[in-house]
Amino acid sequence: MSQDLAFPLGATIVGYPWVPSAVVCPSCSGTNLHHTRVDVFDLAHEDAPTGVHVTIRGTQLHVDTDLTANPSARRHGLRIVFRCETCPARPVLTLIQHKGRTEMQWERYCEGDEDTSDD
Ligand SMILES: [Zn+2]
Numbered sequence: 001m002s003q004d005l006a007f008p009l010g011a012t013i014v015g016y017p018w019v020p021s022a023v024v025c026p027s028c029s030g031t032n033l034h035h036t037r038v039d040v041f042d043l044a045h046e047d048a049p050t051g052v053h054v055t056i057r058g059t060q061l062h063v064d065t066d067l068t069a070n071p072s073a074r075r076h077g078l079r080i081v082f083r084c085e086t087c088p089a090r091p092v093l094t095l096i097q098h099k100g101r102t103e104m105q106w107e108r109y110c111e112g113d114e115d116t117s118d119d
Helices: none
Strands: 033-043 049-059 059-065 075-085 092-098 101-107
Touching: none
Parallel strands: none
Antiparallel strands: 033 049, 033 075, 049 059, 075 092, 092 101
16 A cells, blocks of 8 residues: 555554554544444445345344445445544544455545434
8 A cells, every 4th residue: 555545544542552553533633433333235246236234333233235335336345433532523434345455444424324322
């Protein structure tokens, strides 16, 4: 990966040796992020029009076949919605299967994505 494609995914937290790194907020660089929702998209095969979508929010699990929010255009994808303790950002970390590699990137939280839970 070239340096210009890198982004600050983690930060070392001094004084917490059992936690070698933490995901940092892309808005304020704070390390107190709480994931509030996880969406997993699993296609039957590459470019498949059908697949499975699993949402976990709190103690609730939902399974359907709606792939419209899949961050990958052609393969598996994963979205983790965060709430930041120190700023109003609602960053979304995505993992995208792209050919033989897995790519990570931040997305902005989308209004209408009804997740308003605290944790
Ligand atoms: Zn923040």
